[in-house]
Amino acid sequence: MAEADTSVRSTCPYCGVGCQIDLKVRNDRIYKVDAPFNIAPNFGRLCSKGRFGVDFVHHPSRLTQPLIRKDLGSKPRQPVGLEGFRPATWDEALDLAADRLAEIVQARGGDAIGTFCSAKATNEDNYIFQKFIRGVIGTNNVDHCARLCHAASVTGLQIAIGSSAMSNSIAEMKDLDMFIVTGSNTTETHPVISTFLREAIVNHGAKMVVVDPREIELCQFAELWLRPTAGTDVAVFQAMAQVIVSENLVDRDFLRERVENFENYRLEISDSTPEWAEAISGVPAADIRTAARLYAQANQAAIYWGMGISQSVHGTDNALSLSNLALLTGNLGKSGSGLNPLRGQNNVQGCSDSGGLPNVFPGYQLVTDDEIRTKFERDWGVLLNPQEGLTTMEMVDAAERGAIQAYFVMGENPMMSEPDLRHARHVMEDLDFILVQDIFLNETGEYADILLPAASFAEKSGTFTNSDRRVQLIRPAVPSPGQARADWEVLCDLAVRVEQRLGRESSAGFSFTSPAEIWDEMARLTPPFQGITYDRLERESGVHWPCPTPDHPGTPYLFTDTFPRGKGQLVSLDYNPSAELPDDEFPFILSTGRVLYHWHGGTMTRRSKLDDIYPEPTVEIHPLDADQLGVQAGDWIQVRSRRGQIRVRTLVTERSPQGMVFIPFHFAEAAANELTMDVRDERAKIPDYKVCAVAVEPLAE
Ligand SMILES: Nc1nc2c(c(=O)[nH]1)N[C@H]1C(S)=C(S)[C@@H](COP(=O)(O)OP(=O)(O)OC[C@H]3O[C@@H](n4cnc5c(=O)[nH]c(N)nc54)[C@H](O)[C@@H]3O)O[C@H]1N2
Ligand SMILES: Nc1nc2c(c(=O)[nH]1)N[C@H]1C(S)=C(S)[C@@H](COP(=O)(O)OP(=O)(O)OC[C@H]3O[C@@H](n4cnc5c(=O)[nH]c(N)nc54)[C@H](O)[C@@H]3O)O[C@H]1N2
Ligand code: SF4
Ligand SMILES: [Mo]
Numbered sequence: 001m002a003e004a005d006t007s008v009r010s011t012c013p014y015c016g017v018g019c020q021i022d023l024k025v026r027n028d029r030i031y032k033v034d035a036p037f038n039i040a041p042n043f044g045r046l047c048s049k050g051r052f053g054v055d056f057v058h059h060p061s062r063l064t065q066p067l068i069r070k071d072l073g074s075k076p077r078q079p080v081g082l083e084g085f086r087p088a089t090w091d092e093a094l095d096l097a098a099d100r101l102a103e104i105v106q107a108r109g110g111d112a113i114g115t116f117c118s119a120k121a122t123n124e125d126n127y128i129f130q131k132f133i134r135g136v137i138g139t140n141n142v143d144h145c146a147r148l149c150h151a152a153s154v155t156g157l158q159i160a161i162g163s164s165a166m167s168n169s170i171a172e173m174k175d176l177d178m179f180i181v182t183g184s185n186t187t188e189t190h191p192v193i194s195t196f197l198r199e200a201i202v203n204h205g206a207k208m209v210v211v212d213p214r215e216i217e218l219c220q221f222a223e224l225w226l227r228p229t230a231g232t233d234v235a236v237f238q239a240m241a242q243v244i245v246s247e248n249l250v251d252r253d254f255l256r257e258r259v260e261n262f263e264n265y266r267l268e269i270s271d272s273t274p275e276w277a278e279a280i281s282g283v284p285a286a287d288i289r290t291a292a293r294l295y296a297q298a299n300q301a302a303i304y305w306g307m308g309i310s311q312s313v314h315g316t317d318n319a320l321s322l323s324n325l326a327l328l329t330g331n332l333g334k335s336g337s338g339l340n341p342l343r344g345q346n347n348v349q350g351c352s353d354s355g356g357l358p359n360v361f362p363g364y365q366l367v368t369d370d371e372i373r374t375k376f377e378r379d380w381g382v383l384l385n386p387q388e389g390l391t392t393m394e395m396v397d398a399a400e401r402g403a404i405q406a407y408f409v410m411g412e413n414p415m416m417s418e419p420d421l422r423h424a425r426h427v428m429e430d431l432d433f434i435l436v437q438d439i440f441l442n443e444t445g446e447y448a449d450i451l452l453p454a455a456s457f458a459e460k461s462g463t464f465t466n467s468d469r470r471v472q473l474i475r476p477a478v479p480s481p482g483q484a485r486a487d488w489e490v491l492c493d494l495a496v497r498v499e500q501r502l503g504r505e506s507s508a509g510f511s512f513t514s515p516a517e518i519w520d521e522m523a524r525l526t527p528p529f530q531g532i533t534y535d536r537l538e539r540e541s542g543v544h545w546p547c548p549t550p551d552h553p554g555t556p557y558l559f560t561d562t563f564p565r566g567k568g569q570l571v572s573l574d575y576n577p578s579a580e581l582p583d584d585e586f587p588f589i590l591s592t593g594r595v596l597y598h599w600h601g602g603t604m605t606r607r608s609k610l611d612d613i614y615p616e617p618t619v620e621i622h623p624l625d626a627d628q629l630g631v632q633a634g635d636w637i638q639v640r641s642r643r644g645q646i647r648v649r650t651l652v653t654e655r656s657p658q659g660m661v662f663i664p665f666h667f668a669e670a671a672a673n674e675l676t677m678d679v680r681d682e683r684a685k686i687p688d689y690k691v692c693a694v695a696v697e698p699l700a701e
Helices: 048-058 090-108 125-135 151-160 170-175 193-204 219-220 233-246 252-258 262-267 274-281 285-295 315-329 348-353 370-380 392-401 420-430 489-502 517-523 532-542 625-630
Strands: 006-011 020-026 029-034 067-069 085-087 113-116 177-181 207-211 224-226 300-303 339-342 407-408 435-439 450-453 462-465 470-474 588-593 618-620 635-638 644-650 662-666 692-698
Touching: 006 470, 020 048, 029 048, 048 170, 048 193, 067 090, 090 113, 090 407, 090 435, 090 450, 090 489, 113 125, 113 392, 125 348, 125 370, 125 407, 125 462, 125 489, 125 517, 151 339, 170 193, 170 470, 177 193, 177 285, 193 207, 193 219, 207 219, 207 233, 207 285, 224 285, 224 435, 233 274, 233 285, 233 315, 252 315, 285 300, 285 315, 300 315, 315 339, 348 462, 370 517, 462 517, 470 532, 470 588, 517 532, 625 644, 625 692
Parallel strands: 113 407, 177 207, 177 300, 207 224, 300 339, 407 435, 435 450, 588 662, 618 644
Antiparallel strands: 006 020, 020 029, 067 085, 067 450, 462 470, 588 692, 618 662, 635 644, 635 692
């Protein structure tokens, strides 16, 4: 007899909007997804991924049992499919993993292990992950995809104001007066946010300025669209600042009370005129002036940005060029304004908040601060490594040097998401040990010695923290397939086994019975979470941190009175060109990014019905370029860089400007990262995924 239908409230597992969803379940299967109309942040809205894309949960290729590589120990390590693995029991797989990890810790120290936690997993999963890596393995080599994502925004905002989270909330968007969207293809990547932005324009008369080299959908609603050559944003925004200063459109009171370095800054940017910026970026000087006046003269003006700003060799400067604008005009610390890097993954904010970074414990408490480290040492009953760990790309470098011998990757897919995959592969081939914990066998899992099957978001409880710092619950709706277990459970089990092999009592404490208990421990050690409990999340459906006490309402917008660094800092910037520019052999700029229907390496969306809508790898190319190359819409063509080549189908469109092509990085059979390069922003260590040089070549019939 069929079981009665149930409806389980949860949080969408895709993007940082954090839409609340109702999973409709019959016979242990999700057959439909709805959204509750009365609850933030989405108030009944969903995009196609939330509504139709969670069917990956039931895909037959979910990992259902632990797997061990058949040719263990052979080198160079080759990628293998499922046939290259044999099934194992949890005991066998975890004992083997613990043996190998403990051996390396004993022989070389914990710093010989590089680990990646997951912006797809919960706060509780990630808290346990970093507790295990720091407390048992003894290294701070913990990082995650935020490094490939908003690292430059984080670094820039830390310099400018001392805090990196989105300053204002999604709920404020519909009442905006004026806003800038730059380097964010919001309708495809944060679709529900884009509906609130449109609402501000349509219902509230807000004026939007889009700054993007591609003609994204939002351009249709823009008061003004600035189209800089890719990689030239610093010139455009610095010139806007120059206009604001020279036309005296600054907020004098705000500058006096809350900002430092104005006098210096004013002098240093005096030459950064709109004409100077036009020569660099191609954006007409008059448009730069108009944009500057629109932003500075609005009562409240906000800036939203994405990867077009952050993923650049000068990403930190890009972010600083935006914080300068907000500080000059006092557009911070009040509703409907702010500096808002739109966070990408469902729980990328939370993974960082929970300590999934090489320099901080949960709540951004520095691992190098003796007092803080002592607090964690006392609580966890262990001695902790006082040295900052390595970032994602630094771990790749260290592996290449042999300083890192093993990887533990939970819920990430570096073999699709890292730049210059040929190089990344080469590094994987030589590692001594690779442990992967995922819901599917992805391109990274193909290199693993041991694969541990994880429960998906729909099979466990826990919390995700969305882009506007709202902590929200997920709840189990269906059973996990086969023997798959929640990440935190696997990690606790593994941690105890490693401790035993290292001859320690179970000191760091991994005897949790539920995610709620884990949350309580994390909150106890992390002041901004102390007012948040599962009971409260059940009652209020979500709370914005900082929330220091149980009676605190949570904080939708930040910096009302002060910045974490005290005063905000204006930083004058030089324009620097991109690292690789087109030449005769590689005459096109390649930009990579996303489309609405797919997610990153495609592990989830390509196992969903969304793949029927967008089944093939594409390249966006301007009609004039297509003509010149003699290629037609739909032709398969080759795109080649100094690092590799792929075959993709031509999409002839004016969306990308002449001389630039755009390739989404979702397709393993034509991975865009075969082409990209590993050149990084010096301060943020983020690779440039938005500008490299390629040749585009028709394929012989
Ligand atoms: N459908 C879908 N949604 C997603 C994701 C996904 O994979 N699929 N991933 C999530 C994640 S993790 C993230 S980080 C976000 C990313 O969200 P976005 O940042 O919106 O995603 P991208 O496609 O990388 O788009 C970057 C935008 O920057 C523009 N751009 C490129 N170069 C430049 C430049 O030099 N200057 C400026 N100003 N703009 C430039 C591109 O034209 C594009 O519009 O999306 C999240 N949402
Ligand atoms: N060329 C190019 N490359 C890029 C970018 C770009 O714009 N251009 N963008 C970069 C950015 S912004 C990002 S954020 C990265 C993203 O890069 P990654 O984080 O490496 O990519 P995902 O495909 O999201 O990987 C998530 C993995 O988690 C697994 N997973 C899902 N749920 C769970 C769970 O509950 N538990 C566990 N254990 N696993 C789970 C999925 O199956 C998948 O394998 O890519 C970066 N790479
Ligand atoms: S906007 Fe983001 S959180 Fe909302 S349904 Fe779409 S992917 Fe999910
Ligand atoms: Mo991201």
